[in-house]
Amino acid sequence: MVINPTHAGASALAAFLASTVEFVEALTVVLAVGGVRGWRDTLFGAAAAAGVLAVLTAILGPALSFIPLRALQIVVGTLLILFGLRWLRKAILRSAGVLALHDEDQAFQKNRDAMLKLGAAGGGFDAIAFGAAFQICMLEGTEVVFIVIAVAAGGAGLIVPASLGALAAFVMVAALGLVLHKPMSRVPENTLKFIVGVILSGFGAFWVGEGIGVAWPGDDLSILGLVVGFGFLGLIGVPLCRAAASKAKGAQA
């Protein structure tokens, strides 16, 4: 099986960056829960979620190979476009000051306060710690699984570089979490979301195009053109949205 190096590199990068954002969000909650209610059942909950996701991926991954490639490209490409444009739109609005930036410290404090309100954990199995860690890891992990499958769906053998990208993100975030023992508030989450939104939108448009029979100029190089194009749109979108927001505020005043 010959793996296209352009696709492989872009798949690995997209999976790494997107997964980093998701793992950082999951780590914030796991740290808040574990710090208040103890680590044993918190880590048990996180590991259980990882196990469920691994089983789901093991079932769904091979099942995708039974779907005709063009149908898969259309469906997954469309989902990638929706996912990528959603992230890109949010990143534009946050950069323009229309939406507040995501604050990991604030999220950590909010989750910590919620855990403190529930009182101290007893000596036995702590269902609250287990449930909270399981839920956040399932939710963020589902996004990671989707991203890995989606960026890998358009070409043969791409599941390996995409999975390695996500695995590298997990190892990096887990290691940093172990060392720092606090939320990673200095991770430039919005910049990452902007970049990931741009890459996923580019990939999505390319896969959909391939699926519906578009003859892309330059074939695979079109992915690069699409990524640059969406990046340019994102960059010009920020000042445009800032101006629109300021005009709307002026009209209200």
Add this chain to the structure above:
Amino acid sequence: MGWIAAIAREIWGLFVDDLGLAIASLIWIVLVWLGGQWLGPAAGPSLFAGLGVILITSALRRAGQ
């Protein structure tokens, strides 16, 4: 059953933030698909341009609220 609803809501939220953006993107993809033969080599650039306009319009609409 509450957790199933919560996961369903999360999965929906993965793809849909602004319903208008999602619907317009889907409609544009279908239009380019249907008009692919007529558009010829312009189909790819048309797909990108339409999605770009939809994205910026959606962001500007939210910024102007």
